[in-house]
Every structure is written in structure tokens, then in C-alpha cells.
Amino acid sequence: MTNLGFGFIPTHPGEVLRDELKSRHITQRQFADRIGLKYSVVNEILKGRRPVSTRTALMVEAALGIPADSLLQLQLKYDLQVAKADKSLSERLGYIKQFPSPAIA
16 A cells, blocks of 8 residues: 555554543443444444544534544545545546646646
8 A cells, every 4th residue: 555644554443432432431322322323323433334524523522522624634644545545446547547647737
């Protein structure tokens, strides 16, 4: 995997949230109830199976004080690293790069 300046293994923001909840002794169910999401949605985020949306990041910020922009930046970096590791996408990008760049007027 390509190093984008923040490590080789992508970190899903759900990992950060899971650790934060554990350190605060807050259960997933308590957290889900507190921010008004279904338990299954919170569980999928914490397991890295669902991305953190802007709305969810803002709810986390309100509930835990973790800056929403930090969670969203982490999600973006995660998404970029996962996409760069996708072989079919890499092949497609290689094909696209073969075309000459258009002149900028």
C-alpha cells in the first residue's frame, strides 16, 4: 500500500471512537441512545464497516468533545488508503494516466 504520509495501515475513525468509549466506560448501546442512532449503526461504525458521516461526526463532537473535523479527516485518509490499495482501481487509474493532459487555457 502506498504511504500517503500517515502510515501504511489505514485507521478507521471507528477504532478511535471504540477506544474512546472504552476509556470512558460507555457502552455502545449507551452511546447509540445518547446520540440517537440505532445500536447496529454505531456497532458497524466501531467495527469499521460503515463510514463516519458529517452528521455523525457532529453528533460525536457534541457527545464526546472529539472534533468533528478530526474524525472526518481520519475517514478521508482511511478512504484514500483503501482506494489506493484497490487493484482494479489502480489498473483503471494507470489506463487513465496514459491519455495526454488537456491544455489549461
